[in-house]
Amino acid sequence: MTTPAKKSRGRATPAAPPARPATWDVDALIDNEATRIIVCCGSGGVGKTTTAAALGLRAAERGRRVCVMTIDPARRLAQSMGLTELDNEPRPVSGVQGDGELSAMMLDMKRTFDEMVEGHADADRAEQILSNPFYQALSSSFAGTQEYMAMEKLGRLRATADSEGTWDLIIVDTPPSRSALDFLDAPARMGSFLDGRFIRLLTAPARSAGKGLGRIVSTGFGMFTSVLTKVIGGQVLKDLQAFVGAFEALFGGFRERAEATYSLLQEEGTSFVVVAVPERDALREASYFVERLKADQMPLAGLVLNRVQATGAPMLSEEQALAGAERLEEAEEGELTSALLHLHAQRMATLSRQHHLADRFSGAHPGVAVAEVPAFAGDVHDLEGLRQVGRFLAGELSR
Amino acid sequence: MARDDIRLHVVSGKGGTGKTTVAAALALALATGGRRTLLVEVEGRQGIAQLFDVPPLPYSERKVAVAPGGGDVYALAIDAEEAMLDYLDMFYSLRRAGSALRRMGAIEFATTIAPGLRDVLLTGKFCEAVKRQEGGEFVYDAVVVDAPPTGRVTRFLNVNREVADIAKVGPIRNQADSVMRVINSPHTAVHLVTLLEEMPVQETIDGVEALHDNGLPSGQIIVNMLRTPLLDDDELAAASDDTLDRDAITADLKAAGVIGRRGATTAALVEALLDEARDHAERVELERQERDRLDPLGLPIVSLPLVDGGIDLTALYDLATQLREQGLR
Ligand SMILES: Nc1ncnc2c1ncn2[C@@H]1O[C@H](COP(=O)(O)OP(=O)(O)OP(=O)(O)O)[C@@H](O)[C@H]1O
Ligand SMILES: Nc1ncnc2c1ncn2[C@@H]1O[C@H](COP(=O)(O)OP(=O)(O)OP(=O)(O)O)[C@@H](O)[C@H]1O
Ligand SMILES: [Mg+2]
Ligand SMILES: [Mg+2]
Numbered sequence: 210m211t212t213p214a215k216k217s218r219g220r221a222t223p224a225a226p227p228a229r230p231a232t233w234d235v236d237a238l239i240d241n242e243a244t245r246i247i248v249c250c251g252s253g254g255v256g257k258t259t260t261a262a263a264l265g266l267r268a269a270e271r272g273r274r275v276c277v278m279t280i281d282p283a284r285r286l287a288q289s290m291g292l293t294e295l296d297n298e299p300r301p302v303s304g305v306q307g308d309g310e311l312s313a314m315m316l317d318m319k320r321t322f323d324e325m326v327e328g329h330a331d332a333d334r335a336e337q338i339l340s341n342p343f344y345q346a347l348s349s350s351f352a353g354t355q356e357y358m359a360m361e362k363l364g365r366l367r368a369t370a371d372s373e374g375t376w377d378l379i380i381v382d383t384p385p386s387r388s389a390l391d392f393l394d395a396p397a398r399m400g401s402f403l404d405g406r407f408i409r410l411l412t413a414p415a416r417s418a419g420k421g422l423g424r425i426v427s428t429g430f431g432m433f434t435s436v437l438t439k440v441i442g443g444q445v446l447k448d449l450q451a452f453v454g455a456f457e458a459l460f461g462g463f464r465e466r467a468e469a470t471y472s473l474l475q476e477e478g479t480s481f482v483v484v485a486v487p488e489r490d491a492l493r494e495a496s497y498f499v500e501r502l503k504a505d506q507m508p509l510a511g512l513v514l515n516r517v518q519a520t521g522a523p524m525l526s527e528e529q530a531l532a533g534a535e536r537l538e539e540a541e542e543g544e545l546t547s548a549l550l551h552l553h554a555q556r557m558a559t560l561s562r563q564h565h566l567a568d569r570f571s572g573a574h575p576g577v578a579v580a581e582v583p584a585f586a587g588d589v590h591d592l593e594g595l596r597q598v599g600r601f602l603a604g605e606l607s608r
Numbered sequence: 609m610a611r612d613d614i615r616l617h618v619v620s621g622k623g624g625t626g627k628t629t630v631a632a633a634l635a636l637a638l639a640t641g642g643r644r645t646l647l648v649e650v651e652g653r654q655g656i657a658q659l660f661d662v663p664p665l666p667y668s669e670r671k672v673a674v675a676p677g678g679g680d681v682y683a684l685a686i687d688a689e690e691a692m693l694d695y696l697d698m699f700y701s702l703r704r705a706g707s708a709l710r711r712m713g714a715i716e717f718a719t720t721i722a723p724g725l726r727d728v729l730l731t732g733k734f735c736e737a738v739k740r741q742e743g744g745e746f747v748y749d750a751v752v753v754d755a756p757p758t759g760r761v762t763r764f765l766n767v768n769r770e771v772a773d774i775a776k777v778g779p780i781r782n783q784a785d786s787v788m789r790v791i792n793s794p795h796t797a798v799h800l801v802t803l804l805e806e807m808p809v810q811e812t813i814d815g816v817e818a819l820h821d822n823g824l825p826s827g828q829i830i831v832n833m834l835r836t837p838l839l840d841d842d843e844l845a846a847a848s849d850d851t852l853d854r855d856a857i858t859a860d861l862k863a864a865g866v867i868g869r870r871g872a873t874t875a876a877l878v879e880a881l882l883d884e885a886r887d888h889a890e891r892v893e894l895e896r897q898e899r900d901r902l903d904p905l906g907l908p909i910v911s912l913p914l915v916d917g918g919i920d921l922t923a924l925y926d927l928a929t930q931l932r933e934q935g936l937r
Contacts, residue, residue, distance in 0.1 A: 253623045254807075283807050346723035350763065385623060407717040432705055433714045439700060440692075441722045442775050449721065521880030524873070525866065533866035543860030545852070548838045549881045550866070552888055558916070586890035588806050 233511035233578030235603045239268035239378070243478055246367065247380045247510070250389045251484035252494035256515035256582070258282045259589050259598060260484050261382040262290065262313070266302075266592060267599035268378055269311035276366055276376040277313045280359060280384050285590035287315060297321060299366070299376075304592050312376065318358040322348040325361055329459045338455050343448040355384040356395035360470040367473060389483065389498040393474075393505075400467035407433070408453050411446060480510040485570075487517055487563035492570045499574050511578035513602065514567055518560040519583040520553070527557035580604065614797045616738045616790060617752045617827065620761040620815065621801030622808040626832040628655040629919055629927070630801045630912070631754040636928035639679030643749040646737050647672070647683045650730045651756065656683045661921065669737075676925065682748070684737070688719045691729035699779040724770030725780070731767055732783045735790040758800060758815035765791050765798070766822050797827025802902070804831060804895035809902060816905050829902055831911040837892045839885065844892055847885035854878055910934040 238244055249261040258279050265277035276299045282292065290302050290313045297320040299312035326344075327335045338344050348354060363381050370376045383392040402408075411434070437446060460466045473479065481502055485495040495512060502509045534550035537543040571579065582601040589598055600606045617638070619631040628649070635647035646669060649656050654664045660672045665685040673681040692715050696702040709715050719726045740747045756764050763770065771784040790796060798819055802812040812829060819826045839847060846852045858878055861867045867874045902909060912930055915923045 284810055285806065343723075350723070350760075387623065402717075402720065405717070407714060407721075433709060433712070436696065436700070436702065436705065436709060437714075437718055437722075439778075440696070440718065440775075440780060441725055442778070445722050521883050522877050525877060525880075529866060533861065533864035536864045537860060540863065543856075543863065545839070545843055546857050546860035546864070548843070549857065549885055550864070552838050552884055553881055555916075556884060586887040587894050590806070 231576070231578040232604060233580045235264070235267075235511070235580055236271065238480060238510050239264060239273065240271055242377065244378060244480055245370075245478035246363070246473070246476075247378070247480050247482055248383065248392075248474065249381065249482045249484055249513075250383050250392055250498055251513075252389050252491050253385045253387055255484045255486045255491050256513070257484050258286070258382045259595070260482065260513050260515065260582075260602070261380050262286065263589075263595040263598035263602060264482070265311055265313070265378075265380045266305065266595045267603065268380070269302075269305050269309035270307040270596075270599075272307060272309045273378045274310045274376045275312070275378045275380060276370070277311065277380045277382070278316055278359075278362060278366065279313060279382045280316045280355070282315060282382075283588065283590065285588075289591040297324070297362075302592075310376075316355075316359055316362055318355045319348050321358040321362045321365075322354070324365075326459070330455075334455065334459075338452065341448055341452045341455075343445065343452045347452075351399065353391075353395035353399035356386075356392050357399055357467060359384055359392065360396050360467070360473075364470045364473055387494075389494045390501055393471075393501065396467040397464070397471065400462075400464035403453070403463040404465075408449070411450055411453075475505070475507055480508050482510050482513060484513045484515055486515055487566050489566060492566055496570065496573060499577055509577065511580060512570070512574075514579055514581045516584040517567075517581045518556055518563055520556050520560060522553060525553060525557075527554045527561070530554040530557065613795055614827065615746070615748075615750050616735070616793075616796040617750060618755045618761070618765065618796070618798040619753060619801060619830075620755045620758050620798060621830075621832075622803075622811040623757045625801045625803050625808050626830075626912075627757070627801050628659060628754045629924070630799075630830050630832060631752050632656060632659050633912075633924055633927035633931055634799075635681045635683075635750075635752040636673060636675050636925060637931040638750045638752065639673075639675035639681045640928070640932060641675075641677040641679060643675075643679045644747070645675075645679070645681050646734075646748045646751045647681055647754070648686060648734045648737070648751060649684075649754045650686050650734075651754075652685065652687060654685060655754065656685065659919070659924065676929070684734075686730050686733045688726045688729045689715045691733050692719055692725075695729065695732075695779070695783075724767060724784075727764050728767045728771055728780060728784050728787065731765065731787045731791070735787045738790055738795075755798075758811045758818075761798065761815070762818045762822050762824060765824055769822075791824065794825075796825050798824055799827040799830055801830045801832050803833055804898040806898065809898045813901065813905065816907065826907055828908045828910055829905065831899070831902070831909060833914040834895075834911045835891075835914050837888070839888065839892075843885075844889040847882070848889040848893070850882065850886065852882060852885065854882070857881070908935075 247264060249257045251257045261277055261279060265275045269275045279292070291300060292313055292315050294300060295315065295317060297314065297317040299314040302311040302313050305311045323339060326338050330338065359381065363379065366379050370379060386392070434446070456463070483495050483498050485491040499509060530550040530553045534547040534554070537547040571577070580602045582598055589595060617634055619627050619634065621627045632647060635645045639645040647656055656672065657663060657665050660683070662672050665683055667685065667687050667690040669682045669684045671680055672683040675681060689710060693703070693706040693710065696706040706715070719729065734751055734753055737748055738751045755761050767784045768788045771780060775781045800812045800815050802808040816826050837844065843852070858874060861878070867877055910931065912927050
């Protein structure tokens with residue numbers, strides 16, 4: 210990775226400056242002892258993992274004892290953080306400067322689910338669940354499992370931090386997903402599905418019917434089981450019943466478990482960071498997320514606007530550059546210079562499109578503090594790269 | 609390398625790399641010259657309707673575009689619940705009961721809870737379209753599927769293995785077998801869309817391996833959103849070594865009337881342009897490295913340019929033409 214050309218923001222048009230978003234004091238957030246959990250959310254591919262790791266490194270190098278939980282990090286980034294052991298436990302990262310500490314881990318969702326079962330059941334019971342075919346499908350491929358397990362693991366890390374004093378700040382990355390809201394909603398959705406009335410009917414028809422669901426439902430239910438049995442065979446239903454029965458006995462239901470971890474997100478000391486790239490879809494997702502946090506009264510620390518185009522020559526507009534290139538082309542000279550001018554014109558075009566989108570976001574969410582990280586030529590794959598991202602986040606560079 | 613006789617094209621790739629866009633362009637390309645194609649989506653997002661700027665697609669095949677030279681592109685948004693109702697009707701004569709169950713939410717429940725059921729229903733539907741004939745002729749010359757991303761596509765297509773757990777006999781089992789016959793036929797190809805960046809390329813490499821391990825047919829790699837380098841190789845090398853001729857550039861900029869009167873500003877501008885050139889050179893170099901990682905896969909590679917300002921219908925037709933020119937048919 211190299212640093213971008215220049216740190217200047219290079220506004221393309223001198224039009225009336227829109228209200229600038231509040232500058233975000235990232236260091237104040239990570240230095241604050243009261244900040245115990247930071248959750249990095251955003252839509253797919255915007256830089257959640259990079260941001261989580263960069264914040265973690267910066268916090269550690271400023272003296273905190275930090276644990277970063279990453280999810281599917283890019284391979285080279287994982288290697289640079291020493292994330293080669295896939296044991297679902299945080300390991301110290303070497304190469305961290307200063308007095309703080311940094312541990313990092315990669316989430317293994319199946320393992321987390323298995324551990325959750327093993328941690329609550331005696332060996333026989335656990336074995337019974339782990340070998341259940343329905344459990345195996347649920348723990349490896351169900352929609353929402355990754356989000357559920359990310360929260361589950363966060364809960365466990367937090368418990369370890371509290372009981373053993375291992376870390377004073379936990380930073381979590383969230384699973385790749387189209388929608389930033391999935392992290393908040395998927396566990397509850399999955400929980401209510403698994404605790405829903407069909408499962409209840411299947412696992413304890415008598416009890417549910419007796420609880421007033423009524424005769425109509427029980428008639429429908431008869432039809433339901435018979436159709437289901439016809440289509441998928443009785444075995445799936447048996448596995449499902451066995452699994453849900455065993456699981457409820459251990460955890461009192463999925464929803465309850467999901468709610469318990471969700472409440473951790475609402476605790477004081479938890480802050481959200483929403484990450485976006487300056488593109489329409491990503492910023493729309495970020496908007497939804499910001500509104501949702503507000504509605505749920507969960508604290509948003511700020512928006513990371515990642516991969517922002519930078520230029521060292523904001524004074525030369527797209528039009529000027531293209532006009533210059535055209536003159537050289539007409540005169541049939543300066544081919545290289547003409548190419549450089551085209552390159553610059555492209556940059557300016559991207560940059561003004563991005564600023565337009567960013568300004569629109571800030572117009573709609575004037576209270577949201579923004580930190581910009583430029584688009585680097587290469588990707589971010591080592592500690593130095595993360596440090597550089599951290600400097601931009603904190604506004605040491607770029608402003 | 610491209611084969612004319614592929615009838616089912618499954619388009620996958622990392623999230624956001626352009627699966628929907630490429631699938632649509634491919635359906636257009638394959639319909640060119642008076643043929644008929646079906647473009648299918650399976651994730652209920654109405655991405656096709658948005659792309660072609662038509663109202664949300666129903667659960668039936670609709671014409672969405674006319675290809676150059678008079679071919680037709682039809683589109684279908686497959687819905688697992690609807691497919692389940694068809695299925696109950698067809699095999700158990702349970703149309704009415706099915707609708708009642710759906711109102712109760714039971715159909716949604718069933719397609720969510722039974723591992724593999726949803727995928728069999730979805731793949732079954734488009735495999736039927738691949739095989740469908742009228743008057744001894746195939747109804748569609750090709751079917752293009754906007755498939756789930758790389759991480760899920762193997763499981764999605766490998767319905768046999770998934771269904772093994774839920775159905776040993778019966779119509780679901782038969783359906784799975786007939787899906788596998790289509791998917792494993794020499795007329796099916798799974799294409800992977802990627803960008804020349806580390807993560808999508810890695811996902812492509814892993815994806816090809818997973819397809820191979822599961823005996824699924826890999827087709828071509830589509831490198832999307834490619835930027836054409838504006839500098840030639842020597843210039844790129846000089847840009848990264850910082851040996852481009854500053855004086856010559858300064859003179860050119862003066863000749864072009866780009867630079868101002870003040871020397872300091874001029875120097876700053878030249879440095880900024882050189883920095884941008886160096887960035888560009890680094891980007892191009894990284895893209896080449898990523899491209900080199902794709903070559904050993906031994907699959908044909910086609911590329912599509914980054915379209916400035918995003919994808920509209922015109923751009924889509926343009927991408928279709930480019931696919932044809934590169935032989936992805
Ligand atoms: N500012 C930047 N400049 C250049 N490359 C970047 C920047 N930020 C992130 N990247 C690169 O973009 C890729 C995606 O970043 P990252 O993995 O952090 O995204 P993510 O939001 O976690 O993605 P996913 O949704 O797939 O989990 C990585 O290769 C990373 O190195
Ligand atoms: N060649 C291209 N040039 C410019 N923009 C492109 C190109 N291909 C795709 N895009 C844009 O990139 C974005 C993602 O494309 P698309 O929706 O096709 O990806 P996808 O892989 O289907 O995404 P998802 O995983 O969300 O389904 C869209 O905004 C699309 O318009
Ligand atoms: Mg990530
Ligand atoms: Mg898509």
